[in-house]
Amino acid sequence: MARSSYDYPGYERAGARYWTKTTLLYAGLGLGALWMTLPFWWTFTTSLSANPTAGAVSFLPAEVTLQNFTTLWERDDIMLVRWFANSVVVAVAVTAFNVTFDSLAGYALAKVDFWGREKLFLVFMSTMMIPAMVTLIPVYIILVELGWTNTYQGLIVPLIANPFGIFLLRQHFRSLPSALGDAAKIDGCNEFQTFYKVYLPLAKPALATLAIFTFMGAWKNFQWPLIIASNQDMYTLPVALFAVRNQYFAEWGLMMAAALIIVAPVVIAFLAAQNYFIRGMSLSGMKG
């Protein structure tokens, strides 16, 4: 639990020193929070204003209109629904693959005693050091060879190799007692049944964490879809935003409306499941 100076006897709760400290604390936090959230407010107000220029918006639009959103909806060259659907399909598929494969591997690396296990784990972990940009060109060339450019499999499959999930789930499976598995085997379960019926249900918190992060990562991903999708039918939202930006550069109301559409689902999900998100985040970072 969080520590607090209040809990200690002899701590001064009044006096100039205390008030200075408290004031500074809240001023710091308040200003910081303002800096973090103001851009979202500006995006919101700009998206609601007609012909936004510096004079027309800063904290409130001079003239409120939904025109930017209707324009995004109506323009023939802006396939909002298609791009949104692409993003959903890609993010869901990437998440499903990652969670399935990583829980299998994480379980084996934690609970199955097999030859070369520690070495295999090291290999998986060392791939975390490989920066995405070095694999960009070769993977693109491989997918061109396979004829997978501008396809869903091209957008999805290269993203399922992610060492983070293996690490996270292995840590979690290790923390569960081995006696459970031994008991299941005495009762006649094979290795897969032990994994699926005994350990997997117990790993739900870690699975949910991995799912949240994978989904968010895939939703935000810009680099890979930009490279593999050259046909606008296959754009995901971030790539579409970039393409639209080039076309309607400086139509700021339109751009902000588009940015808002990309962010909104994730922000709503975050606000709904805030504690879960943050617990997952700290769970994933620590415990080397």
Next chain:
Amino acid sequence: MAFEGGERGTTDERLTARLRTGVGERLGTSDEHDTLVGVLFCLPNLVAFSIFLLGPVLYAFYISFHEWNILANEGTWIGIQNYVAVLQPAPWANDWAPLTDPTANTFWYSLKTTVVYAIGTVPLQIYGGLAVALMLDKRVRGKKVYRAAFFMPMMLSGAASAVMWRWFLAADGIINSLLPSFLEHNWAGDPGTALMGVMLMAVWGGIGGNMIFFLAGLQNIPEELYEAARIDGATGWHRFRHVTWPNLGNTNFFVIVMAIISAFQVFGIALVFSQGGPYYATTTTVLLVYQRAFEEGAMGYGAAMAFLLFCLIFAFSYYQYKNRDQAEVGY
């Protein structure tokens, strides 16, 4: 490792020692069957890793010795020519002047941009995150609201945040409307300030994640240590210096390495914000790789640059890792 020197002692002691060192979870011996199961469970990932991570690193190295034909998707061996072209001396006369010659070798220039970006963003992202975490570790009213506020930028795709900040920093944008007229400036359009715009955006987006890591780190510090320090009469600063800071060693290592690796990979936000311009002011190395390889089709040249940057990042991570082993206080 906490336990060394073979397997001595009673079964119980051996079991405890194994659990503590993390070597094996139970005392069974492996057999053929378990090996098959283990490998089968890891197989999907093994295949994916070989095709999409490990193989490509080698393949990238191979490609970097080729002049690549995009249409035929095959290369002509040209030896180290790509590396020679990438590494030839930088053309700028004055280090801080915008690079106006479009035919110039831009690798060194982009590397400088990347390093400036890393130096400018990483400490602010990390110590900003630490400062917020320290503030939120105290008893504060509305803690959840602040935490959510600092976490919000993490939700954003780099592309979306770049579009947003481009508008805030545009000549007719919001920031200028808030500034007194003599400070008004075309922030994104001026080669002198465009990179600062990208950096501002990166710091804004990066503080929240580090805050979470530090909050987790702070929660793991045993309360007794603070109690002992307090009894010894340690003031706030001393408690931070001698209790908090040393105990955040692991968190610090992790956060610094991750921040630097991602700083050296920055690409999307610079591309969307200003497309590398004006005058290459925001062309980071990865963005240059993208432009050369995917916009101009010079795959071999791009691969050579990517491989050089990879070596740099790898050397850095390795150095950090080695240093960390020596500095560790003991966990």
